[in-house]
Amino acid sequence: MDLGNHPTVESHSDGTVLTSAPQDTPVDRATAAARRVLEALLLTDRANANLERVAEELNGIAEHLEQHAPEVRERMVDMWSGEGVTRHDPVTGPENAIAPPLVLAGMADGSVRGEVTLTIPYQGPPGCVHGGVSALLLDHTLGVANAWAGKDGMTAQLNVRYHRPTPLFRPLTVQGRQESVDGRKIHTIGSITADGEVCVSVEGLFIDKKVPRPR
Numbered sequence: 180m181d182l183g184n185h186p187t188v189e190s191h192s193d194g195t196v197l198t199s200a201p202q203d204t205p206v207d208r209a210t211a212a213a214r215r216v217l218e219a220l221l222l223t224d225r226a227n228a229n230l231e232r233v234a235e236e237l238n239g240i241a242e243h244l245e246q247h248a249p250e251v252r253e254r255m256v257d258m259w260s261g262e263g264v265t266r267h268d269p270v271t272g273p274e275n276a277i278a279p280p281l282v283l284a285g286m287a288d289g290s291v292r293g294e295v296t297l298t299i300p301y302q303g304p305p306g307c308v309h310g311g312v313s314a315l316l317l318d319h320t321l322g323v324a325n326a327w328a329g330k331d332g333m334t335a336q337l338n339v340r341y342h343r344p345t346p347l348f349r350p351l352t353v354q355g356r357q358e359s360v361d362g363r364k365i366h367t368i369g370s371i372t373a374d375g376e377v378c379v380s381v382e383g384l385f386i387d388k389k390v391p392r393p394r
């Protein structure tokens with residue numbers, strides 16, 4: 180992936196925020212509202228909430244947004260025009276309603292980490308985080324760890340070990356760190372912990388390969 184001028188541990192200080200934290204802008208506020216709707220739809224009383232009206236109003240909002248959408252190609256160029264920090268990805272993107280969003284910071288020891296509390300939309304087993312969601316968070320976190328270390332690539336393998344159920348509604352620490360680079364092969368590890376206990380750990384193999392940004 181071409182990440183542009185992504186901050187690295189060599190050039191930036193301990194605690195540098197590596198993702199685009201939600202801001203008080205119309206797009207971030209609208210996306211936060213959409214995230215709230217996703218959760219409310221799952222929590223609401225199916226028998227008594229006026230879901231016919233909800234569907235009508237949400238379709239009206241979607242139509243308004245679609246009427247103002249440029250060509251996808253044009254929008255893709257715009258999406259990738261930043262300086263290495265994406266606002267649209269499904270893990271950290273403040274402009275993506277399916278992102279929790281996770282905010283990651285780079286540490287002086289080369290690791291990256293962030294805290295997030297996941298709720299009902301991310302549920303797998305009752306009260307627990309879906310295993311695919313954990314893998315998603317960790318894949319992205321390892322990618323950010325690679326960028327922070329100064330050498331990144333595409334995920335070739337992700338070996339995920341689920342040690343214990345990952346709880347919903349409790350603060351989770353997500354971290355990653357690049358372990359070694361061997362030619363084009365990049366080895367990176369990470370984990371999700373809750374209350375100091377490892378719930379999920381991963382070992383990733385990344386291959387140094389650039390996917391050009393749309394222009």
Ligand SMILES: CCCCCCCC(=O)SCCNC(=O)CCNC(=O)[C@H](O)C(C)(C)COP(=O)(O)OP(=O)(O)OC[C@H]1O[C@@H](n2cnc3c(N)ncnc32)[C@H](O)[C@@H]1OP(=O)(O)O
Pocket residue numbers: 182318319321322323326332333334335336363364384386388
């Ligand atoms: C900051 C933002 C962070 C975002 C993080 C998000 C991370 C992602 O989601 S990336 C998307 C998911 N991943 C993909 O879609 C990747 C799809 N696969 C590919 O593009 C390619 O197959 C890719 C990149 C893995 C390999 O690229 P390619 O240039 O074809 O590699 P190739 O020349 O065949 O192999 C290079 C070396 O890697 C090894 N290798 C390649 N793939 C693998 C693999 N899957 N497993 C093990 N080894 C592999 C080869 O054996 C070879 O080793 P050697 O040099 O010793 O012979």
